[in-house]
Amino acid sequence: MTSTDTAPSDSRVALITGASGGIGKAVAERLAAEGYAVAVHYAGNQQKAETLAAAITAAGGRAIAVGGDVADETAMAAAFDAAESAFGGVDVVVNAAGIMILSPIASLDLDDLDRMHRTNIRGTFVVSQLAANRVRAGGAIVNVSTSVTRTQLPSYGGYVASKAAVEGLGLILARELRGRDITVNTVAPGPTATALFLEGKSEELIEQLAGMNPMNRLGEPEDIAETVAFLAGPARWVNGQTIFTNGGMA
Template sequence: MTSTTSPRVALVTGGSGGIGRATAERLARDGFAVGVHYAGNRARAEEVVEKIAADGGRALAVGGDVADEAAMRAAFDAVEEAFGGIDVVVNTAGIMVLSPVAEMDLDDLDRMHRTNIRGTFVVSQQAARRVRTGGAIINFSTSVTRTKFPTYAGYVASKAAVESMSLVLARELRGRDITVNAVAPGPTATPLFLDGKDQQTIDNLANAVPLERLGRPEDIAETVAFLAGPARWVNGQVLFTNGGLA
């Protein structure tokens, strides 16, 4: 049971950049102590930690491959040791390789699915074992499961798996007062999204949204903060945060 005298604690995987960074900083502003996870760039994670600390919050950088059970167990251990427990796990870590099905490099497919599927499963498994009563587990899908853009098949396959495992886990945690949901962003201006796209493609995607702009990382963090905090009656759902794209 979460102590009434200690802050709530969140672990954000992929917390060193893009949506993960915006999420870590938003949760810190909401009063969470935050574990900022990184896969390879510790310096970027430390920048997030320093920013949170400068704003009066508490944060810790933790590293490791999300698909490595021992590394994630150690990351969870470090956050629990530093802050006394874990209430919210936000799993933004993921990679995206785009290719038509006929041309997809199967090594790229395996690498993407190792991070996106196995990684989400490993993090969810640790979260299911450790998140305290009243907590939340928030995984990440994509709005392309609905829009079905060409070249996204391998990526969408991995994220459809994330959606399914998240909805099953919500039901497995019956009686624990822990919510499990997935957030499915639309086109969001992050390095992962913008990489390899020309300006015309970016403009076309922005114009396809009824709000006529790309999402910002802060838009997605707003949804995460809702699920991490007041949204105790939202459980076993996929929230499409995409400006009305699909």
């Protein structure tokens, strides 16, 4: 299969990590609406993942819930196995699982740093490594970073360090997959109205962050899912890129 005869979306299969909520959930819903069979991955919230998979199935789509720690290669290999067993293969992998703990660098608890790096760096690496060996020709790997790698907001140091590593990983993997007809890209959302982002923030701070782009609002998970869907399917000539999806935030 070449980039000119990529399979239609109704025959494609996507595995989305962190799909029980936030951006991952919106991606699963968007790809399912476009005809993809989706493996809805969860780490800790099985009920939410199963509810989403059931809702997609009830609407006429194809979905299963798959669990596992993204940083555990055995658990994630089993998640790929489940998707392949249910749907015949995997064409698209979206690394949406992530955690964010904010603190000035000078006072960040190193255990918190290790937690972020285990999920955000090792988790993305483990899933990307599996994807590199198992995604079918014509497929796509989409990682999720953050626009804060460019805006340098205080208190985001540990989180940005982990996400900058995600961007670097994608750049290299895209080139290592030469000849495989698999694209690798990274989406870097700006402030987006998810539980991960909103937790612990005052209304004043949220309003301030929403005003950082000329659209004068927070992004919605569906805004990010739109870009992911583009990279997952029709964007065959976009490869090895980081797409800042933030409404024009400087």
